[in-house]
Amino acid sequence: MIVVDDGLVSGATMHAALASLRKRRPARLVCALPIAARAGLDQVRALADEIICLDTPDRIENLAHFYHEFQLVSDDRVRRLIGMALTQSQGRVMGAATSVPSLSKATQIPYRTTHLRAMLESAPNAVGVALMVHAGGAQRRAARSQYLVRKLRAKGFATMLVDLQPDSRVDEARDFDVDDMVARVDKALDFLRTGTPFASLPISLLSAGTAAAAALRSAANHASQLGAVACLAGRIDLAGSATLQRIETPTLLMCASSDRDSVRMHQLAFGQMYCPRKLMVVPASGCGFDDRRALEDVATLTIDWFKGHLAERSLPCLSYRG
Structure with missing residues (x-):
């Protein structure tokens, strides 16, 4: 199982996701990120078998600053994508x-x-x-x-x-x-x-x-x-x-x-x-x-x-x- 996010600041969301998936006993759990604050990354290390991260600055004020385009995905669009995949x-x-x-x-x-x-x-x-x-x-x-x-x-x-x-x-x-x-x-x-x-x-x-x-x-x-x-x-x-x-x-x-x-x-x-x-x-x-x-x-x-x-x-x- 590979869990991907657009970035990690505090680590709270990724921690919750990995902890939930760990209960299902995956053969291997990988956390993949383009960018993560070092302190936030430390919060999730114990839950993943492997962490892949391209950049780890000391501090992240706003993830959007690291993207040319950073549009938030709405709940409605997520529902449509999940519905399409199920269909x-x-x-x-x-x-x-x-x-x-x-x-x-x-x-x-x-x-x-x-x-x-x-x-x-x-x-x-x-x-x-x-x-x-x-x-x-x-x-x-x-x-x-x-x-x-x-x-x-x-x-x-x-x-x-x-x-x-x-x-x-x-x-x-x-x-x-x-x-x-x-x-x-x-x-x-x-x-x-x-x-x-x-x-x-x-x-x-x-x-x-x-x-x-x-x-x-x-x-x-x-x-x-x-x-x-x-x-x-x-x-x-x-x-x-x-x-x-x-x-x-x-x-x-x-x-x-x-x-x-x-x-x-x-x-x-x-x-x-x-x-x-x-x-x-x-x-x-x-x-x-x-x-x-x-x-x-x-x-x-x-x-x-x-x-x-x-x-x-x-x-x-x-x-x-x-």
């Missing part, structure tokens, strides 16, 4: 014990006075389910979405492909449609949990175009329901800075190297986010992801991202590759 753990156990059937089914999701078209597909015993959303029924976008869900299924995912604006024949929804699309993504998530055999599986969310803004807003509001998010060539700027800063779910952003405006937009959005995230500028020529090699790269990146967050939530990190 993912239960999902894995249930998924292992319960046989998720092979499935290929076209369905409709009731939404207000209309319906959203959805395609559910899965091989037996899927490891997770990927909800793929896009806006508009343009042939090019539909073909790209179908390619990506086929690749996900080949790697053991169940998929639900949803067109958020089935009556549209353009590639992009209008900016003022985003709020309505958020409600449609929320409805799709609810349907996935209550109207499909995939209720026990961890959910990942994949989006493209204007739908990416809606997906990110929905992710910010439903952190406990999602294991990972990936956005492809998305108008993520339409999500808004406040949304980007609230997202907690690990998020992968992908844009084409051939679209410089999109690259700049993604770099700006990436800098406003605090969740575990990655920005990938995918080598592409011509019309971006119409390039087959670029689309293959997108599929690989998405699958790796989703699988990497199936088992557990990644530690917060920053990574960028141009």
Whole structure:
């Protein structure tokens, strides 16, 4: 058992934690700290089998002085993270014990006075389910979405492909449609949990175009329901800075190297986010992801991202590759 804290001043909190865990007779109990006052560290030495500490100043007035960023974690966020971990753990156990059937089914999701078209597909015993959303029924976008869900299924995912604006024949929804699309993504998530055999599986969310803004807003509001998010060539700027800063779910952003405006937009959005995230500028020529090699790269990146967050939530990190 390894117990970690952001720092130690008096040692009282760490002492209580180690004393409680010691009663459970762990094989080895390690206390790991980036910084600790020497007097406080002396208070906990007898309770740990090993102490790892990077810096031990004589006196610490305020731990925040030793950090570039030092934001306190709220009780509400701790509860959400614990709830997410429990949901993912239960999902894995249930998924292992319960046989998720092979499935290929076209369905409709009731939404207000209309319906959203959805395609559910899965091989037996899927490891997770990927909800793929896009806006508009343009042939090019539909073909790209179908390619990506086929690749996900080949790697053991169940998929639900949803067109958020089935009556549209353009590639992009209008900016003022985003709020309505958020409600449609929320409805799709609810349907996935209550109207499909995939209720026990961890959910990942994949989006493209204007739908990416809606997906990110929905992710910010439903952190406990999602294991990972990936956005492809998305108008993520339409999500808004406040949304980007609230997202907690690990998020992968992908844009084409051939679209410089999109690259700049993604770099700006990436800098406003605090969740575990990655920005990938995918080598592409011509019309971006119409390039087959670029689309293959997108599929690989998405699958790796989703699988990497199936088992557990990644530690917060920053990574960028141009």
